[in-house]
Amino acid sequence: MDPARPPGAGPGTRHGQPVRPRRHLPHTPQRPAGALGGARHPVVAQLVGTGELLDALAQTSPAATRTELRQAARAFERATRTHERAAQADHRALRSAARGVLRAGDSLGRGEDGGTTAMVLSTLVLVTLAAARWHSAHGHAQQAAAARQAAQHLRTAYWTVAATPLKAMRHEAERLPDPVRRHHTTTITVSLPEHAEHMRHGPGWDALLATLDQAQNTGHDPVTLLKIVIGQRELDTAENVNYVLIWRIRHSINLPTAPKPATGQTPASPRAPKPAEAAMHPTPTSPGQRRPRR
Numbered sequence: 001m002d003p004a005r006p007p008g009a010g011p012g013t014r015h016g017q018p019v020r021p022r023r024h025l026p027h028t029p030q031r032p033a034g035a036l037g038g039a040r041h042p043v044v045a046q047l048v049g050t051g052e053l054l055d056a057l058a059q060t061s062p063a064a065t066r067t068e069l070r071q072a073a074r075a076f077e078r079a080t081r082t083h084e085r086a087a088q089a090d091h092r093a094l095r096s097a098a099r100g101v102l103r104a105g106d107s108l109g110r111g112e113d114g115g116t117t118a119m120v121l122s123t124l125v126l127v128t129l130a131a132a133r134w135h136s137a138h139g140h141a142q143q144a145a146a147a148r149q150a151a152q153h154l155r156t157a158y159w160t161v162a163a164t165p166l167k168a169m170r171h172e173a174e175r176l177p178d179p180v181r182r183h184h185t186t187t188i189t190v191s192l193p194e195h196a197e198h199m200r201h202g203p204g205w206d207a208l209l210a211t212l213d214q215a216q217n218t219g220h221d222p223v224t225l226l227k228i229v230i231g232q233r234e235l236d237t238a239e240n241v242n243y244v245l246i247w248r249i250r251h252s253i254n255l256p257t258a259p260k261p262a263t264g265q266t267p268a269s270p271r272a273p274k275p276a277e278a279a280m281h282p283t284p285t286s287p288g289q290r291r292p293r294r
Contacts, residue, residue, distance in 0.1 A: 049094025115257025
């Protein structure tokens, strides 16, 4: 389950921008999550493809996350072992994505590169948990345990790279005028009435407000945007809805995943929502505290 690494793509080699192939990845792994409820052959193929993608990310990860991602890839490899054969065509997109990651070279793990990696890992946590549920439902106890172990390693790697961009988003939210915060709070409450109260008091709330505000400033209607990203996949199994929505929104409309530091400018007055674009592309805590689970 080790995609062939292109010649010369060793540590420290730059084969283009790692951000580019990673930027398209969050949409690619969503198919396995959706497929993990269907026929056995397509599911097995998606598991194998996800494993190849994890292996590619592990090979190109920076030192800060390399150990966790390698352990995640190793654990998930055990989750792909079944008596069923994978249909080659059913994981072609994932294999292509894995090769794209390898061709792009090693990730820097900071700035937009790090933020985009966090976005990818956020999706892969959900995929590995979906795999664990599928295996459990089919009586594959060892594979289910391996998938859960992979998810835990991915969570650890996620928090390593997500801390900085999420902190920057929170700082942006602190500069928002109260009327703007209330406007976005109302938008979320209307869009997700069953989750809104818990979201409002949970980690990631301010980062979500900042994300919605950036989306509105780039010409998107937050109500329409939330409706689209909520419909991409169910949220009931998400351990933190705020974080899931942040990365879905940023991926869907190509927002930067690592906002620039504050410039000291005075916040603008409340803005009226603008029409959404017609076409859209289909925190860790302080030491000693328990990290919020996704």
